[in-house]
Amino acid sequence: MNQLKWTNWSQSFQSFPETIEFPSSETDLVALVNTSNKNSSKIKIIGSGHSCSLIAETHEGTLISLQNYNKILSYDKDRYLLKVQSGISLKAIGLFLDKNNAALSNLGTIDPQSIAGAISTGTHGTGLKFGAMDQQIEALEIITADGEIMTASNSQNRELFLAARVGLGALGIISTVTLKAVPKYNLEVQTKTVSFDEMLTSIPLIHTTDFLRFWWVPHTDKVQLWQADKTEQTITKTNRLKDWIQGILFGNIVHEIGLWLTSFYPKKIPTLNRWMYRLLFEKEQQLIGNSKDLFVLPIHVKQSVMEYGIPIEHTQKAISEIRTLLQTKNLKVHMPIELRFTPENDAFLSMAYKRTTCYIGIISYKPFGKDIPHDSYFEQVHTILKKYEGRPHWAKKHFYTPETLETCYPEWHTFKQLKNNLDPKGMFENNFLKSYFS
């Protein structure tokens, strides 16, 4: 085993590459590819390491961290087009756009991810009018295994564009990304508690609300409905101390202690869930704020997550079956179970490829790094979501075999063919990719 060690954010795996490089220019990246080509060795690119699946794991060749490859390259303020180096974080993009009276059209729950890592795994937020992160991309440049830099967009190398936006790191190194931003906007956020059955009947609200998600707290009949609409109204004042108490003290510190204690008494998880609901979600909220601040949450507790995208029309049946599972099997599980929505997507390996999608996400925390057994729970939910044509999030856990996974994607073989053409020697392949494509 190699001496160098790299650990991902959720501490779900460690990599032992032969070397670790921190390039800061495209010339450096091309040179690294040319060297690997000459030596027939491997490359694994890392953005911010936030994926808990083994997609970013490597034990061979060079691990390239893009943490220093993070510059803004150009901004066309009339067309809202922002060109960046691919290792830049979503947070840094948001701050730059904000200063220029612009914003990203949608965002997930956190923003430290690199833009290339986010799109490569199909990272998404919620809202049927505004697509996943990869749908906000106008063009990208990718360094292929022979050192060539190819540009891909809807008008140039279109097949590559359809494959590389959710490209799993399999096609080459995304070097630059051109994003289509939108004028800066505020969000009016409202939260309220609904019952499980009210959640089922409220799902159509997704068609009339800009952004909407449900957080159901398992072992309770309580669901937090979070709705956000774009607004011209001015930002409401916030109290920093109150936000810290709610987000960090209760949301992370108290919850993590509770999770750690219940790891010795799993029967008490339902009680913890009920308490946390009261602390975090019971109080209805209405506030107006800058979109870049209100999409994201401070999440510090390490976790394993499984999230599948299913056709939106199956949402009620699928989530009801998960409730029945929890009621009938002796499972005590962490909160929340999350429902989010996106419009259909044109990237070949997007979980929402050609279908309007509901994402159902389940979670198992690792309080103070302690692993809590959760595979049986995850696998039983997998069985339900698979029945509803679930496609697993590339950055999260799943239980598909390679043979069954490929049947989820109509353009799987187009992607595979492109990968074989661009990277015939498998320079960018790790064990994760090998299991699906070799």
Ligand SMILES: Cc1cc2nc3c(=O)[nH]c(=O)nc-3n(C[C@H](O)[C@H](O)[C@H](O)COP(=O)(O)OP(=O)(O)OC[C@H]3O[C@@H](n4cnc5c(N)ncnc54)[C@H](O)[C@@H]3O)c2cc1C
């Ligand atoms: C707390 C938490 C909250 C999250 N919230 C959400 C959410 O709301 N919605 C959602 O959909 N997901 C969410 N995720 C998942 C997260 O968005 C993905 O794991 C994402 O890939 C992380 O980006 P990264 O930069 O860390 O990528 P990494 O994990 O570093 O890499 C992911 C993949 O991208 C490839 N890659 C990275 N850079 C390049 C490049 N330049 N060229 C080619 N390939 C590249 C890597 O090789 C790897 O295969 C969350 C994860 C965590 C831990």
